[in-house]
Amino acid sequence: MTGAIEAAVADLAAWLTGAAGDPVPLGPPRDDPGGGLTVWPLELRPARQTAGSGGTREPYRFVVRLLVSGGGPAALPALDRVLAAATAAGQPEVVLAAGDPALWRALGVAPRPALLLDVPARIDRPAPSAPPVRQPLRLRQLDMRTLDGRVVGPERQPLAAMRVELVGTAQATETDAGGRFRLVGVPHDPEAPDRPVRIRLVGRGRTHTADLDPADSDPVVVCAPD
Known part of the structure; x- marks a missing residue:
């Protein structure tokens, strides 16, 4: 060779x-x-x-x-x-x-x-080979839910026009004048119902990440300054 x-x-x-x-x-x-x-x-x-x-x-x-x-x-x-x-x-x-x-x-x-x-x-470098699949593939269908919440400041004042992103997806929205937001199509795993929902808040010159309890019907995120 x-x-x-x-x-x-x-x-x-x-x-x-x-x-x-x-x-x-x-x-x-x-x-x-x-x-x-x-x-x-x-x-x-x-x-x-x-x-x-x-x-x-x-x-x-x-x-x-x-x-x-x-x-x-x-x-x-x-x-x-x-x-x-x-x-x-x-x-x-x-x-x-x-x-x-x-x-x-x-x-x-x-x-x-x-x-x-x-x-x-x-x-040329060899491409890494994927490990063999030794067990049958298991397909699971995840439920989709709607997540409503609020974003407030340190004094509980509503924060409007904050971008709310669902981490790991393309889902995003903005808070209204009352600091409220709604994310549609949030995956929900019935086998892990307590797994938190991670969101990212972007606005007012800062980025904030929060984990929300999926069982909370109206979670409130306090976005404090750095």
């Missing part, structure tokens, strides 16, 4: 062959006055990662930086064609920063004109 680095290098070598007009083998720079270009991977560089949605894991992204060089004047026309092709196409990204003498000393060759090409690569 071909890895991400190997695939990125192979793709670039194929592109270089077309751009230069001659085969561009994979190998370190060489002192060969009559030779053509070579391409050699130098380093891996980080790339901006993207965040997944819906629990998916985005691929891990990175960049393979490769050195394209050739020995002697015979390599200059091919290097010129590669630079022109990359500039015209906008990819791969060209970095003109291969003149560091330390690089050539490390490679054991004389300094020469060269290009650095950055090629994006990625490693």
Whole structure:
């Protein structure tokens, strides 16, 4: 199985062959006055990662930086064609920063004109598998009820125009001039009749969350300032 680095290098070598007009083998720079270009991977560089949605894991992204060089004047026309092709196409990204003498000393060759090409690569991450369902599915129908209540301030004054949201649903309404609200279609589980109903109040520059007793026929929510 071909890895991400190997695939990125192979793709670039194929592109270089077309751009230069001659085969561009994979190998370190060489002192060969009559030779053509070579391409050699130098380093891996980080790339901006993207965040997944819906629990998916985005691929891990990175960049393979490769050195394209050739020995002697015979390599200059091919290097010129590669630079022109990359500039015209906008990819791969060209970095003109291969003149560091330390690089050539490390490679054991004389300094020469060269290009650095950055090629994006990625490693796909396997999607998490859902655990198997080991028991028969059980479908239950929930009752729907209407919830009436009031929203008041610290001195029991009614709070009008407060947005009342049923947490976990799209249900929402606003309080009237008397601070009253009505939410229609509130799920009610007969097997858990004491489970509180959670609402969120938004208004007057603050957000307040409250749990209401489903058995209370007229719950009152006191929305105090922070």
